[in-house]
Amino acid sequence: MTETPNAPPGRPMGRGALIASTLGAAALGALIVLGAILPAEFNRDPLGLGRLSGLSRLWAPEQxxxxxxxxxxxxxxxxxxxxxxxxxxxxLGEFMAGADRSSLEYKVRMRKDATLTYAWEVVGDVDPRDFTFDQHGHTTPKPGEGMKVSSFRRGFGLRQQGAITAPFDGIQGWQFSNAGERPVVVRLRLAGFYELVPAGQPGNEAGIVANVAAAQARP
Known part of the structure; x- marks a missing residue:
């Protein structure tokens, strides 16, 4: 059997061609990184190719x-x-009108873990140091039962806003007191999961009527 002679080895690539091939491969790799990998994996798109190609939409932050x-x-x-x-x-009347007109308690009925958002402001010419509020709540126990009490915040000021999460079934709200020389109106905005307390019951002993003008709100 006649043996086939080995094929002659190829000619080695010239120095110039080798440099050009290396630079081309490096350029292609850089293009892939900048135009595809960075937009898709890291939400960075320096060339704008990720946005044009849609690859930027593949990126999502770690959850x-x-x-x-x-x-x-x-x-x-x-x-x-x-x-x-x-x-x-x-x-609320001025201080000289007496405690029964210048101070009162207003609360709403809430179930445990229910949430109430609120914002109130004092309308009238009064020094912030003359107006006090006590934000608190309590249960309405039957005779012989103990009472649970919640105390949130008390202080001086003409406005407050925030939220309450009821720690128990009961009533939550405020004691407002005007120690100024002029009558004022507290405008209270409420939203959430609660019930208004009927006039004369604990939390609304003053008989305040909601959703009417101040002149009709208090008997």
């Missing part, structure tokens, strides 16, 4: 799972009480 509860309370809740909003205008 961090957050628990469904904060402590023992769930972050998302559902309530049996219907959502509602109200505006309550509370007229």
């Amino acid at each position: 961090q799972e957050v628990g469904a509860t904060s402590g023992s309370a769930p972050r998302a809740r559902e309530y049996d009480t219907a959502f509602r909003t109200d505006v309550v205008e509370i007229p």
Whole structure:
């Protein structure tokens, strides 16, 4: 059998061709990194090719799972009480009108873990140092039962805004007191899961009527 002679080796690539091939490969690699990998993986698009090609839409930040509860309370809740909003205008007399006209308590009824958002402001010519509020709540126990009390914030000022999460079934709200020389109106805006307390019951002993002008709000 006749043996086929080995093919002659190819000619080595010239120095210039080798440099050109290396530079071309480096340029292609850089283009792939800048135009494809950075937009798709790191949300960086220095050449604008990721936006044009749609690769930028492939990027997504690393997800961090957050628990469904904060402590023992769930972050998302559902309530049996219907959502509602109200505006309550509370007229308060000047200090010399007597404590029964210059100070009162106004609360709403809330179930445990229900949320109330609120904002109130004092309308009238009064020094902030002459107006006090005490934000608190309590249960309405039957005779012989103990009372649970919540104390949120107290101080001087002409406005407050925030939210309350009821720590128990009961009533939550404010004691407002005007120590100034002029009558004022507290305009209270409420939204959330609560019920208005009927006139004369604990939390609304003054008989304040919601959603009417201040002149008709207090008997």
